[in-house]
Amino acid sequence: MMKWDTVYEWAEPLPDECPPDDAASPEGETYYRMVESFPPTDKDFVSHRELYPNKDFKNVPECVARSCSVFSEYGCCAELTKLPRHKHKRVVSLELDTSSGVVLRTFRRQHHYSWWRSQNFDPVTLCSLADS
Amino acid sequence: MLKHSRTLVYYDGPEVLVAEDPLGTKHLCVLVEVDETSDTFVCVPISAARLEEFMLRTIDLRSLIESPETDELLKAVTSEADYSQLIAGSIEVSEVPPEWLPAPGFFLPAPHPAESLVAAEAQQRNRAVLHCSLNPPESRGETKISALHLGQALKLMQRLVKHAYSRSIVEMDSELRQLISLEPFHQLEVFAFSEGSFTVHMQSAVPADLVGYVQVARAFELIDKVTALVDNPDAAVDLVAELGGWFATAYRDLMEFISEVDTPLSYEWAMPETPTSRHQAISTAQARPLYEALSARVDIGVEYVHLVGRLTKVDEKYGTWRLKTVEDGKERSGKLDPDASVDLSGLVIGTELYEFQCEERLEEERGTGRESAQLYLISHRKL
Numbered sequence: 001m002m003k004w005d006t007v008y009e010w011a012e013p014l015p016d017e018c019p020p021d022d023a024a025s026p027e028g029e030t031y032y033r034m035v036e037s038f039p040p041t042d043k044d045f046v047s048h049r050e051l052y053p054n055k056d057f058k059n060v061p062e063c064v065a066r067s068c069s070v071f072s073e074y075g076c077c078a079e080l081t082k083l084p085r086h087k088h089k090r091v092v093s094l095e096l097d098t099s100s101g102v103v104l105r106t107f108r109r110q111h112h113y114s115w116w117r118s119q120n121f122d123p124v125t126l127c128s129l130a131d132s
Numbered sequence: 133m134l135k136h137s138r139t140l141v142y143y144d145g146p147e148v149l150v151a152e153d154p155l156g157t158k159h160l161c162v163l164v165e166v167d168e169t170s171d172t173f174v175c176v177p178i179s180a181a182r183l184e185e186f187m188l189r190t191i192d193l194r195s196l197i198e199s200p201e202t203d204e205l206l207k208a209v210t211s212e213a214d215y216s217q218l219i220a221g222s223i224e225v226s227e228v229p230p231e232w233l234p235a236p237g238f239f240l241p242a243p244h245p246a247e248s249l250v251a252a253e254a255q256q257r258n259r260a261v262l263h264c265s266l267n268p269p270e271s272r273g274e275t276k277i278s279a280l281h282l283g284q285a286l287k288l289m290q291r292l293v294k295h296a297y298s299r300s301i302v303e304m305d306s307e308l309r310q311l312i313s314l315e316p317f318h319q320l321e322v323f324a325f326s327e328g329s330f331t332v333h334m335q336s337a338v339p340a341d342l343v344g345y346v347q348v349a350r351a352f353e354l355i356d357k358v359t360a361l362v363d364n365p366d367a368a369v370d371l372v373a374e375l376g377g378w379f380a381t382a383y384r385d386l387m388e389f390i391s392e393v394d395t396p397l398s399y400e401w402a403m404p405e406t407p408t409s410r411h412q413a414i415s416t417a418q419a420r421p422l423y424e425a426l427s428a429r430v431d432i433g434v435e436y437v438h439l440v441g442r443l444t445k446v447d448e449k450y451g452t453w454r455l456k457t458v459e460d461g462k463e464r465s466g467k468l469d470p471d472a473s474v475d476l477s478g479l480v481i482g483t484e485l486y487e488f489q490c491e492e493r494l495e496e497e498r499g500t501g502r503e504s505a506q507l508y509l510i511s512h513r514k515l
Contacts (some may be wrong), residue, residue, distance in 0.1 A: 034143070048144050050167050056214070060145065064343050069143045075241075081144055082193075082235035084164045084174075097406050105403055107344055109255075110241050 004014045006098050013048055015052070016035035017114040018063035023104040026096035031070035031103075031113065034089040038129050047122045067114035070094070074130055081131075086123040092127040133161055133207050134175065136215035139342050140187075140240060146238075146342055149195065150183065150216055151175065151208070158183060160196060161208060161218070164232040173233055175220060186240065193238040198225065215342055217291040250409040252497040253333065254402040260336040260346035261402055262320065264289055265329065268395035269292060277330045279309045281393055283512030286322070286332065289399075293501070295378040296351035317347035321426065344405035352401045355412060362418040362509065369425045377435035378494060384426040390419035435492040437507060439464055444480045449466045451476065453509065455488060466490055474511055487513040 004025050035044035048057070049065045057065045073105040078091050096103065101118040117123070134151035137158070141148035151173075152161045160183065161173035176197050178186075185191045197205065205225055208218035254261040266285055291296035297318035319337035326333070328423070336348045352376070361368035372380045392398050398413035426432065444463060447515050451468035453476060468474065469491060479486070490507040497504060 002447070052166075055168060060342050061345075065145075079238060079241065080141070080147070082238035083143075083147055084162060084232050084234055085147070085166065086143070088237060097327075107139075110141065112142060 001090075004098075004102060006118075007033065007048045007060050008101060008104050009098075009119040010101070011045075011121075012047055012066050014066055014116065015062050019102050020063065020068065020104060023102040023114075023116065025098040026100060028032055028095055028097045029072065031072060031094050031115070032074050032091055032130055033068065033070045033094065034077060034080060034086055035127075036089060038090045040092060040124055040127065042124060063117065064106075064114060067104075067116050068117045070096075070113050071111050072113060073111040078131060091130045093130040094123055094127045096121075134161070134206070134218040134220050136218070136342060138339065139344060141158075144505075145171070146215065147451060149173075149342075150178075151215075151221075159206065159208075159258045160193075161185065162193065162197070162232075170210075170211045172292065173210075174223070175208045176200045176219075177202055177204055177206075185249060189242065190238045192236060193234045194236050196426065197228070197233060200225065202296060212318075215447060224317075234304065237300070248400070248402065248409045251336070251402040251406070254404045254409075257323075257335050258339045258404050260340075260348050260352070262293075262334045262352065262405075263326070263331050263400045264334065265326075265331040265398045266395045267330070268393050272332055275329075278380045282330065282332075282390060284313050284393075284398070285395070288382070288389050290318075290320055292355060292379075292382040292386050293320060295382045295447055299377065299379040300350035300354050300376055315347075318351055318407045320348075322459065342402045344403075351402050352410070355383075356412055357414040360489055362414050363421060365421045365425050368422055369429060372426060373432045375493075376432050378433075380426070381433040381494070383423040384423060387419040387423035387426065390414055391423050432495070435494075437492045438489045439488040440485065441488075441492065442483070442485060443479055446476050446479050448476045450478060453479070455486065457486070458471075464507060466509055469508035469510045472508075472510040474509060476509075479512070486512055487515055488512045 003021055006025060045068055047066045049067055074091065080086050081089050081091065097114040099118060101116045103113040103115045106112055106114050134153055136149055137149040137152045147163045149161050151161050153159065156179050158180070159175040160178045163171060164174050165172040174197060176198065178196065179201060182196070182201060185198060204218040205223045205228065207223045208220040210218055250261050250263050264359050264481060266277065266281070268281050269275060316339050316391040317338050320334040321337050322332055322334050324333035325331065336346050338347065340346045356369055358368055360373060372383055379435045394416050396413065398411070400411040402409035437454055439457050439461070441455045441457040442457050443453060452465065454463055454465040456463050457499045468476065488509055489511045490509050492505050492507055494503045495506050
């Protein structure tokens with residue numbers, strides 16, 4: 001049974017039952033993410049599992065560990081550039097449509113979404129710098 | 133040693149979190165370094181009042197670290213991203229490298245206005261919250277409720293949640309299932325009553341995890357799935373029959389209570405990170421036919437257990453046995469089903485591998501009312 005109207009091939013291998021059923025295909029909304037520099041590289045859009053393949057994420061579900069964080073509000077994303085690990089980063093915007101994968105709202109206070117990216121969606125070429 | 137209590141800011145992983153030490157003292161922790169093997173945080177012990185100021189956005193994160201209440205800071209390191217064990221050591225404020233400090237003016241995002249009291253409580257408590265409302269006949273003209281009815285309702289509700297939770301995880305990978313069976317995720321705690329009514333406010337005993345999810349929500353979702361069908365008893369019964377076992381028995385018993393006591397029951401629940409609460413109601417008129425239909429089905433409510441392992445004990449005289457399962461290495465014990473045409477003669481301890489088919493029956497302890505599962509062997513074969 002197809003969960004979504006689009007059949008996806010995922011950018012990273014995902015465990016069974018991942019993404020969760022209540023994740024949805026975006027329809028052109030704009031999301032924000034931090035990148036090391038602009039223009040970004042592929043490494044700016046990979047999950048923690050991809051970055052640390054041998055790490056044992058004991059308290060984070062593997063499905064979540066294989067997603068990327070994006071925000072629906074610029075301010076929420078930009079605020080994170082004040083945190084120690086992100087002070088040098090830039091904020092980019094991305095229009096995510098159905099081809100980009102699926103997203104799930106988590107941490108609603110932060111306007112935060114977990115994004116499971118489709119293999120065919122190239123965020124590096126499709127993003128724009130959001131901060132001046 | 134600190135243990136993760138609540139994630140406040142998340143970006144590909146927890147960035148700002150609240151952790152507690154063994155004495156229950158809260159610490160606000162900021163992620164400063166990540167590598168292949170560990171995550172490093174700077175943590176500041178924080179009083180409830182000061183944490184509230186941070187949650188209400190009246191103080192920024194840098195101020196909390198530069199001016200700790202007790203002149204004490206900690207450097208805490210996870211082992212392999214295990215947030216239940218942050219190994220902490222003291223560090224002077226002057227020893228904190230500048231790059232480890234947040235920039236001035238970092239505040240938590242403004243909270244969403246909660247859409248309901250349930251959602252507000254879930255957010256505030258960082259737990260799943262369930263409001264359960266009763267309206268038995270004795271409560272309809274006066275603010276009172278039979279202690280027996282209130283006690284029964286809470287017991288039946290907790291029992292239903294327990295078995296719904298067990299049912300909801302049955303198809304998970306066995307290793308994951310064992311992991312999440314270690315904590316009492318199904319347990320509820322009463323923390324308040326709505327004034328002038330018999331709406332009981334309950335919270336999950338276990339708070340939300342690192343990513344804001346509360347495991348007991350699985351149980352609530354399953355109960356919702358059945359309760360949504362109360363106007364269609366046939367469909368409801370089919371679903372309960374499909375789910376079967378102790379969940380079916382618990383659901384039937386709750387319907388019996390609602391119809392016999394004549395108390396409509398409604399409930400509403402929310403998780404800390406869900407935008408809305410969910411609400412269901414069952415009237416006496418809906419519960420009665422459902423109870424009768426469920427009672428007529430003798431096949432549901434029977435829980436079968438299939439075990440594969442080697443025997444560690446057999447007592448033919450008393451009809452008892454003990455078997456160590458291959459799946460998890462645990463010992464399970466039981467008795468012969470007196471109605472089954474099976475005995476324990478010829479069974480070999482230690483070396484032979486057997487497959488045991490058992491019926492699991494829940495028996496209530498007198499006095500405590502605690503349920504315990506008893507296995508009754510109905511058939512076996514050597515593998």
